[in-house]
Amino acid sequence: MTEQEVAVTSADAFARLAIELHDAPGVEETIDAVVQFALQALSCTYAGVALYARGSRPEIAAVTDPVVADVYDVQLSTQNGPLVTALRESTTILIRDTLTEDRWPEWAAKVAALGVRSVLDVPLATGNGTRSTVGVLGLYSPTPDAFSQDDEAIAHILARHASVAVASARHEETMAQAVDARKLVGQAMGILMERFDVDGDRAFAILKRYSQDTNTKLRDVAQQLIDTRKLPH
Known part of the structure; x- marks a missing residue:
């Protein structure tokens, strides 16, 4: 498949996603659509989303496998790890191999023991600055160095779609x-x-x-x- 054909296919896929997110009846359904799309469009085996609840700490909003909930729980209970950093600093974090990750060694060792080797955490933001961050899209693979530059680019596009959809769904619920x-x-x-x-x-x-x-x-x-x-x- 040529680069042009790949671009057209990706555009069509995101167009379908935009319609699906628009038609989702609530926040829960919106997030479920996002993580399912991530499994189809990216080099990940598992995906999940953590969202800030109003006036409280971040909570697990959707996971495609129980292992993602375990990865999140380790971080949310200690308030330490790439997910927490991505939320606080509204920055994308790529971990190519949890076995060699030295920024969060305790977390990395626990996650590696779960069979997760590659991690890509992308913030969901509705604007600029940390206050605009509403959550994080987490992508996981049992393969080291699983995420390419194209995966990162697609993940950022997906995160932007998800951010707008979540904000819209929350507004409608309110x-x-x-x-x-x-x-x-x-x-x-x-x-x-x-x-x-x-x-x-x-x-x-x-x-x-x-x-x-x-x-x-x-x-x-x-x-x-x-x-x-x-x-x-």
Whole structure:
């Protein structure tokens, strides 16, 4: 296959991926599509994604094999390793052979014992700077020096697609949750208006006061009122 034919094939593959990511119903489905594409398009045997959850430490979002979860757990529990560095510094890290890796010797020894020799960690970023990093795409192979320059280039393109797709999926989920919360609050206000013969402003003030006094989200106060017909104590 000529370079031009390879380029066309890659472009077609990424076009199909873009459509698949756009059609994915949520973050979980989006990430699953990314790791499955990585297995098809790159010289890796295993793949995974770790994502920053809102307000918390990074979490395992998707893996194609349990060995990837083990590789991630070793790093997330100690907060040390190429994955953690890629997240913190928003930089790509290539390990050609875990048996000779000296930057993270303890981690490398454990990963080599799992049968992983080559590692490529690529940050998922929505912009420039470390604050824009939302996660890392991890690619793994039992073969030393498995990843070529072409693999790195394709991995970066895949990471950009994944970053945009994750940000879009999270935004849509947030919007859906906001709409759901408004519906719940509106329903709870209707209950209060009917029971206590108050107007909408007064009903909302009651819900807000209970939310503040009990340190409970307004949505949860509304849900409890709908479910039990009682306000929190």
